[in-house]
Amino acid sequence: MPVVTCIQDLKDLHRKRTPKMFYDYCESGSYTEQTFRENTSDFAQIRLRQKVAVDMSGRTTEGTMLGRKAAMPLALSPVGMTGMQRADGEIKAARAAAKFGVPYTLSTMSICSIEDVHAASPEPFWFQLYVMKDAEFVDAIVERAKRAQCSALVLTLDLQILGQRHKDLKNGLSAPPRLTLPNIVNMATKVQWGLEMLGTRRRFFGNIVGHAKGVSDAASLMTWTSEQFDPQLDWAKVARIRDQWGGKFILKGILDAEDARIAADFGADAIIVSNHGGRQLDGALSSIRMLPSILEAVGGRCEVYLDSGIRQGQDILKALALGATGTMIGRAYIHGLGAMGQQGVETALEILRKELDTSMALCGERDVANLRRGNLMIPKGFF
Numbered sequence: 001m002p003v004v005t006c007i008q009d010l011k012d013l014h015r016k017r018t019p020k021m022f023y024d025y026c027e028s029g030s031y032t033e034q035t036f037r038e039n040t041s042d043f044a045q046i047r048l049r050q051k052v053a054v055d056m057s058g059r060t061t062e063g064t065m066l067g068r069k070a071a072m073p074l075a076l077s078p079v080g081m082t083g084m085q086r087a088d089g090e091i092k093a094a095r096a097a098a099k100f101g102v103p104y105t106l107s108t109m110s111i112c113s114i115e116d117v118h119a120a121s122p123e124p125f126w127f128q129l130y131v132m133k134d135a136e137f138v139d140a141i142v143e144r145a146k147r148a149q150c151s152a153l154v155l156t157l158d159l160q161i162l163g164q165r166h167k168d169l170k171n172g173l174s175a176p177p178r179l180t181l182p183n184i185v186n187m188a189t190k191v192q193w194g195l196e197m198l199g200t201r202r203r204f205f206g207n208i209v210g211h212a213k214g215v216s217d218a219a220s221l222m223t224w225t226s227e228q229f230d231p232q233l234d235w236a237k238v239a240r241i242r243d244q245w246g247g248k249f250i251l252k253g254i255l256d257a258e259d260a261r262i263a264a265d266f267g268a269d270a271i272i273v274s275n276h277g278g279r280q281l282d283g284a285l286s287s288i289r290m291l292p293s294i295l296e297a298v299g300g301r302c303e304v305y306l307d308s309g310i311r312q313g314q315d316i317l318k319a320l321a322l323g324a325t326g327t328m329i330g331r332a333y334i335h336g337l338g339a340m341g342q343q344g345v346e347t348a349l350e351i352l353r354k355e356l357d358t359s360m361a362l363c364g365e366r367d368v369a370n371l372r373r374g375n376l377m378i379p380k381g382f383f
């Protein structure tokens with residue numbers, strides 16, 4: 001077994017153990033990938049202020065998100081086709097999150113259905129909704145999320161049209177993969193992945209499959225799905241969904257102070273400052289750069305979670321010190337899943353928690369709740 005010490009190790013194993021089209025799907029951004037790269041390089045520009053001779057005993061990384069205790073202020077972001085990175089990947093990720101004590105978010109575009117995950121997860125999870133043109137589909141899936149007792153609805157606002165990711169087009173991304181010669185050759189080298197995949201029935205989009213009328217195979221299901229994102233999504237539709245849902249409501253994909261103000265006026269319980277991990281508007285600024293202006297616009301009226309670019313516990317520390325209520329990760333846990341299944345997601349979470357804890361201690365802090373701007377050294381003109 002290779003020794004895993006950081007998220008980069010999990011990423012290397014993920015690349016080795018998962019078919020190329022699914023690894024590439026995870027590890028890519030849209031167009032030139034400028035925003036994808038800057039999500040991580042901007043974190044690196046913020047430095048930490050070391051403090052010595054401070055009592056660092058009795059530390060805690062515990063926080064709360066939407067009023068519930070979490071082992072650290074972090075949740076797993078929704079990731080489409082998680083069940084293609086590893087068989088039943090959504091169930092594995094949900095179980096790892098529950099065991100570790102942080103919220104898991106299931107994507108509309110998951111392979112395992114809401115019902116599959118509800119049956120297998122020991123804890124309630126958040127459900128992420130993409131608004132589709134088919135209003136009946138939206139109504140039905142909101143009702144399914146209610147029946148599965150999802151503890152929050154996460155409405156994603158930054159994907160009414162798909163930002164192009166070149167690798168997905170070149171690889172002919174589909175779920176399950178088409179059996180072309182290059183795909184068969186590539187998959188034959190991913191033994192564990194293949195054995196697990198043969199052992200599951202879940203290989204299509206579990207939330208969508210019954211709704212896509214006239215769709216007969218994976219490729220046409222992919223096309224149907226990508227044509228379904230609603231270009232007419234506006235705040236009136238958001239209000240309709242909020243009222244239908246009636247429970248904890250989170251708006252994901254806010255990257256602008258004015259939008260954040262509207263979202264807070266709207267009564268959202270939380271917003272997620274996100275550029276979709278650099279997968280949508282290439283050229284947008286990183287989430288961490290946008291965070292302070294958004295916090296100011298929100299003025300404490302709802303919780304604010306930072307998502308996009310987190311690869312280390314130090315990044316979590318930086319986001320919290322700037323004032324985020326919590327943080328979210330996508331690729332960091334998907335690398336764990338692709339590397340080692342459920343155990344890999346648990347390893348990713350433990351790595352991040354330890355890095356957060358150690359860095360916090362070396363900054364002279366004992367409680368994540370006490371982190372503040374004074375723990376950071378920020379280059380002039382950064383925000």
Ligand code: FNR
Pocket residue numbers: 025026027039077078079080107108109128156252274275276277278279307308309310328329330331332
């Ligand atoms: C995503 N993301 C995403 N977001 C969403 O609301 N619904 C979805 O189905 C998906 N699907 C998806 C697939 C893959 C492969 C990735 C990498 C990301 C975006 C995700 O929720 C989150 O915003 C980003 O992953 C955060 O950036 P990092 O942590 O990956 O840098």
